[in-house]
Amino acid sequence: MLECLFQLCRHYHITASPSTLIAGLPLENGQLDTPLFIRAADRIGLSARPLKSSLDQLNKLVLPAVLLLKNNKACLVTDISDDDPSAKQYRVLSTESGGCSLVEWAALEQEMTGEVIFVKEKHQYDERTPETLNLPERHWFWGTLLRSRKIYRDVIIASVVVNLFVIVSPLFIMNVYDRVVPNNATDTLWVLAIGAGAAYFLDYLLKKARSHFIDIAGKKSDILLSAQMFEQTLGLQFSARPVSVGSFARNLQEFDYIREFITSSTVATLVDLPFTLLILAVVGLLGGPLVFVPIAGIVIIALHSWFIQPGLRAAIENTQRSSAQKHAALIETLSGIEGIKAKSAEGELQHRWEQLTGHIAMWDIRTRSLTTSAATLSALVIQLVNIGIVVCGVYLIVDQSLSMGGLIAAVMLSGRSLAPVAQLSGLSTRYYQAKSALIALNKVMDLPVEQQNHNSSLKTPDISKNILLDRVSFQYPKQHGVALNNISLEIKAGEKVAVIGRMGSGKSTFQRLLMRFFTPTAGHIRVDGIDLQQLSPHELRDRIAYVSQDTQLYFGTIRDNIALGAGYVDDEKVLEAAELCGVTEFTNRHPLGLQMPVAERGSNLSGGQRQSVALARALLSNPSVLLFDEPCSAMDSLTEYQFRERLRELAADKTLIMTTYKSSMLELVDRIIVFDRGNLIADGPKDKVIEALEQGKVTL
Numbered sequence: 009m010l011e012c013l014f015q016l017c018r019h020y021h022i023t024a025s026p027s028t029l030i031a032g033l034p035l036e037n038g039q040l041d042t043p044l045f046i047r048a049a050d051r052i053g054l055s056a057r058p059l060k061s062s063l064d065q066l067n068k069l070v071l072p073a074v075l076l077l078k079n080n081k082a083c084l085v086t087d088i089s090d091d092d093p094s095a096k097q098y099r100v101l102s103t104e105s106g107g108c109s110l111v112e113w114a115a116l117e118q119e120m121t122g123e124v125i126f127v128k129e130k131h132q133y134d135e136r137t138p139e140t141l142n143l144p145e146r147h148w149f150w151g152t153l154l155r156s157r158k159i160y161r162d163v164i165i166a167s168v169v170v171n172l173f174v175i176v177s178p179l180f181i182m183n184v185y186d187r188v189v190p191n192n193a194t195d196t197l198w199v200l201a202i203g204a205g206a207a208y209f210l211d212y213l214l215k216k217a218r219s220h221f222i223d224i225a226g227k228k229s230d231i232l233l234s235a236q237m238f239e240q241t242l243g244l245q246f247s248a249r250p251v252s253v254g255s256f257a258r259n260l261q262e263f264d265y266i267r268e269f270i271t272s273s274t275v276a277t278l279v280d281l282p283f284t285l286l287i288l289a290v291v292g293l294l295g296g297p298l299v300f301v302p303i304a305g306i307v308i309i310a311l312h313s314w315f316i317q318p319g320l321r322a323a324i325e326n327t328q329r330s331s332a333q334k335h336a337a338l339i340e341t342l343s344g345i346e347g348i349k350a351k352s353a354e355g356e357l358q359h360r361w362e363q364l365t366g367h368i369a370m371w372d373i374r375t376r377s378l379t380t381s382a383a384t385l386s387a388l389v390i391q392l393v394n395i396g397i398v399v400c401g402v403y404l405i406v407d408q409s410l411s412m413g414g415l416i417a418a419v420m421l422s423g424r425s426l427a428p429v430a431q432l433s434g435l436s437t438r439y440y441q442a443k444s445a446l447i448a449l450n451k452v453m454d455l456p457v458e459q460q461n462h463n464s465s466l467k468t469p470d471i472s473k474n475i476l477l478d479r480v481s482f483q484y485p486k487q488h489g490v491a492l493n494n495i496s497l498e499i500k501a502g503e504k505v506a507v508i509g510r511m512g513s514g515k516s517t518f519q520r521l522l523m524r525f526f527t528p529t530a531g532h533i534r535v536d537g538i539d540l541q542q543l544s545p546h547e548l549r550d551r552i553a554y555v556s557q558d559t560q561l562y563f564g565t566i567r568d569n570i571a572l573g574a575g576y577v578d579d580e581k582v583l584e585a586a587e588l589c590g591v592t593e594f595t596n597r598h599p600l601g602l603q604m605p606v607a608e609r610g611s612n613l614s615g616g617q618r619q620s621v622a623l624a625r626a627l628l629s630n631p632s633v634l635l636f637d638e639p640c641s642a643m644d645s646l647t648e649y650q651f652r653e654r655l656r657e658l659a660a661d662k663t664l665i666m667t668t669y670k671s672s673m674l675e676l677v678d679r680i681i682v683f684d685r686g687n688l689i690a691d692g693p694k695d696k697v698i699e700a701l702e703q704g705k706v707t708l
C-alpha cells in the first residue's frame with residue numbers, strides 16, 4: 009500500500025519520498041493498513057475513501073483507485089480500457105518500475121478482496137486567492153468531536169423522548185387520584201398502569217442506548233485525540249521543547265479531565281438541562297402559580313453556583329498548576345536519584361515534595377468544599393421547594409383551583425425539574441477542570457512541529473555529497489550569546505574529520521544543526537547545494553548515523569534497541585552491527601544473548617555498554633555519513649581499540665565527522681576542525697592543526 013501511495017504522489021505530482029510518507033505513523037511490521045493509508049494520504053493533501061466495490065462497479069471517472077488484493081497486496085488502477093467490451097482491461101501502475109501494464113478483468117477479479125480505496129486530490133488555494141472571510145480552521149479538539157455529530161444528534165433525540173417520559177409518572181398518579189379512586193374504576197387503573205409501565209420500559213431502553221452512544225462517541229474521540237496529541241508531542245521542534253518534561257507530561261495527562269467531560273454523566277446532564285423548562289411548563293399547566301416555587305428554587309441554586317465560580321476557578325487552576333509542578337519534581341528526582349543520594353540531598357527534596365503536597369491538598373480541599381456546599385444547598389432547596397409546593401398547593405385545593413392528583417404531580421415534577429440544576433456545581437467543577445486542561449493542551453497543539461507539510465520537502469539528495477556551512481550562527485532559544493558564530497566550512501564527501509575544542513565550545517551544537525534538530529539563526533547549511541531546510545528531516549536522519557553524547561536506550565531487549573526505528577531487519581544484520589560495535593562482547597556472556605533485557609534508559613548497563621549499543625543502532629542502516637559525538641568516551645581501551653579498527657574499515661567509503669577528546673581516535677581522521685566559544689579557530693589537515701596546537705599558534 010505504501011508503494012501505491014508513492015505512485016499516487018507521482019500521479020498527482022506531489023514531492024514526497026516513501027520514508028517521508030510514513031514518518032511518524034504507527035506501522036505494524038512496517039506495513040500500511042487502510043486507516044493508516046488514509047492518514048498518510050491526508051497528510052499530503054489527498055483524500056482517501058475506502059469502499060466495498062466489485063471490479064465491474066469501478067468507473068473510470070473515479071480513478072485512480074487502490075485495489076486491495078489478496079495476501080496483503082495492493083495495486084493502483086489508473087484507467088480502464090473498454091475498447092473491447094468483451095475484454096475489459098485495467099491500467100495498473102507497476103510499483104517497481106513506475107511504468108504501466110494492462111491487466112485483464114479476470115486476472116484482477118481473481119486477486120481482488122472487494123475493498124477499494126478511492127483517492128482524490130484535495131483542492132489547495134494558492135497565494136493569489138487569499139482568504140477573505142477568515143473562516144475558522146478545524147480545531148484539533150472540537151473538530152474531532154464534530155466527527156461524532158451524528159451520534160450526538162441521536163443522543164439528543166433520545167434525550168427529548170426520555171424527558172417526555174419524565175411527565176408520564178406524575179400524570180399517571182394524577183389520574184389515579186382524580187379519576188380512578190373517586191370512581192372505583194379499577195379497569196381504568198390497569199389500563200393506566202400498563203401504559204405507564206410500557207412507557208417506563210421504553211424509557212429504560214432509551215436511557216441505556218443514550219449512555220451507550222455517548223460512550224461510543226467519547227471513546228472514538230478519545231482515541232483520535234490521544235493519537236493527535238502523541239503525534240504532536242513526537243513531532244515537536246527541538247526549539248519548542250518544553251522546559252520541564254514532568255509538567256509537560258502532567259499537562260498531557262490532564263486530558264483525562266476532558267475525557268471525563270465528554271463521557272456519559274456530564275453530557276447527559278448537559279442535554280437534560282434545557283428540558284427543565286419543559287417540565288416547568290407542565291407544572292405551570294397543572295398547578296398554575298405553583299410553578300413559581302420551583303422557579304425560586306432554581307434561581308437560588310443558580311445564583312449560588314454563580315457566586316462560587318471565581319473561587320472554584322481559582323481553586324481548580326491552582327490545583328492543576330501545583331500538580332504539574334509536583335509531577336515535574338517527581339520526574340526530575342527519579343531521573344537524577346543517583347546524584348541526589350550522592351550529595352545526601354534527600355531531605356531537601358523531601359521538604360520540597362511535602363510543601364507541594366500540602367499546597368495541592370489545600371486547594372483540593374477548597375475545590376471540594378465549594379462543590380459540596382453547592383450540593384448540600386441544592387439538596388436543602390429541593391426539600392424546601394417540596395414543602396413550599398405542598399403548602400401553596402393546599403391553598404389552591406381549598407380554593408378549588410387544583411385537584412389532589414394535580415398537587416402530587418406538581419410535587420413530583422418540580423423535583424425532576426430541579427435535578428439537573430442541582431448538578432450545576434459538579435458540572436462547573438468538571439467544566440473548569442476540562443477547560444483548564446484544554447487550554448494547556450491547546451498550547452501544546454499550537455507548538456511548532458518539525459514537518460507541517462509532508463509533501464513540501466524535496467527528496468533528500470545523496471548526502472554522501474559535500475556538506476557546506478555558509479556563515480552559520482546559532483543561538484539556543486531563550487539563551488544569552490551564540491553557541492556557534494559565523495561558521496563557514498565545507499566537508500567533502502568521504503572526508504574524515506575530527507571536531508575538537510574545549511567544553512561548551514559548540515561541537516555538539518554543530519552536529520545537532522547537521523541533524524536538523526535546530527535551524528541556524530543565521531546562514532545556511534547545504535547538502536549538495538540544497539539548503540537543509542528544504543529536505544525532509546526524516547529522510548536526512550535516515551542517511552546519517554548519529555550517536556550523541558547522551559546515549560539513550562529504551563526498555564526492551566538489546567536487539568530491540570539496536571533495531572529501533574529500522575522496521576523489520578534481519579537478525580544477521582543486527583548481529584553484524586552488534587559485533588562491529590563490541591555489543592557481543594557482553595551479550596555473548598549473557599544466557600539470552602542479544603535478547604538480554606534492557607531497563608528503562610538502559611540503567612542496567614554500564615556507560616560503555618550503552619555507548620556500544622547506541623553505535624550499533626546507528627550503524628545498522630549502513631548510512632553514508634557517520635556523525636559521532638564522543639563515540640568511545642565510556643569504552644575501555646581494548647573495546648575502543650577493536651571498535652576503532654573496525655570503524656576504520658567501515659568508514660572507508662563514508663564521510664566521518666566525529667567530536668572527540670581522545671587523541672587515539674584522531675588516528676581515524678585526516679582533517680581537524682577546532683572550535684572555541686562558538687568560533688571556528690582552526691581548520692586544516694590533521695598534522696598541521698596538531699602542530700599549530702603544539703606550537704601554541706592555536707590556543708584552546
Ligand SMILES: Nc1ncnc2c1ncn2[C@@H]1O[C@H](COP(=O)(O)OP(=O)(O)OP(=O)(O)O)[C@@H](O)[C@H]1O
Pocket residue numbers: 484485487491509510511512513514515516517518557
Ligand atoms: N539544549 C541547550 N539549550 C541551551 N543551551 C545549550 C544547549 N546545549 C548547549 N547549550 C549551550 O551551547 C553552548 C555550546 O554547547 P555544546 O554542547 O555545543 O558544546 P560542546 O563543545 O559540545 O561541549 P562538550 O564538549 O562539553 O560537550 C554552551 O555554552 C552550552 O551552554
